[in-house]
Amino acid sequence: MSEVSDQSIVVTKVSPDSFGADESLHHAHRHDYHFFVLQEKGITVTEIDFERYVIQKPSILYQSPNQVHRALKVEQLEMYLLLIKDEDLHPEYLKLLSTISPAKPLELEAGDLPIIQQAFSLCTAIYEKTADKLYFSLLKDSCNTVVALLLSQYLKRSTPQSKPSRFETVENAFTRLLEAQFTTMKRAGDYAQQLHISVSYLNECVTNVTGFSVSHHIQQRIILEAKRELYHSDKSVKEIAAVLGYADFAYFSRLFTKIAGMSALAFRSRNRD
Secondary structure, three states: HHHHHOEEEEEEEEEEHHHOOOHHHHHOOOOOOOOEEEEEEEEEEEEEEEEEEEOOOOEEEEOOOOOOOEEEEEEEEEEEEEEEEEOOHHHHHHHHHHOOOOOOOOOOOOOOHHHHHHHHHHHHHHHHOOOOOHHHHHHHHHHHHHHHHHHHHHHHHOOOOEEEHHHHHHHHHHHHHHHHHHOOOHHHHHHHHHHHHOHHHHHHHHHHHHHHHHHHHHHHHHHHHHHHHHHHHOOOHHHHHHHHHOOOOHHHHHHHHHHHOOHHHHHHHHHHH
């Protein structure tokens, strides 16, 4: 996996032996690239952003950049991995990926597995043919085909057949804006202003669709990022507060304790044991 440090695309087939040899994968880590998985066989227990998932059947998984994850257990694993950075993703796919993130592992139907296997197999073959003319163009295009196939699976399961309601449209716009601006925009009014609607209407839409208020989502997103930093980095709590846009360190500490149910230092200590 160290190859990704100097390449913007890596695609590989993983066997039980090769996975077990990389001890770093069993420790919490994160990346600045998009991470796509086709698990063909075996059992994995994985933790993504502090939620545990058990995968025992042919499944796909998408992890967006900066999600903290680790492998807790693997047995007789056979899988394909695709790692690809923003600049090599089709712009339309990049936009669609933001709508499904964070994504959970998705079990494949039997009829969908073969074509995804074939696409991954083609990508791994092209990946090895570095001397070929148009090598990178072929690799990029074939890998974007894999991304499209996996995206289509997620969209097929999540996209409603009917036209989204006005509430759903507003909630989707808020979610995208939150992901882009959560470090700088902390109040519901900031988002309502950007979306050119009233705070009360924004809250009505978001609560109707999700069951939670705008303020709840803002706080949850901030604390999730704080947990990622506490888990992954060696930054002090004060430094993390500053990164997340809080000049008032004491206020941030109280907010973290309120939302997480423990102090930031206690969270770091518990999860690094």
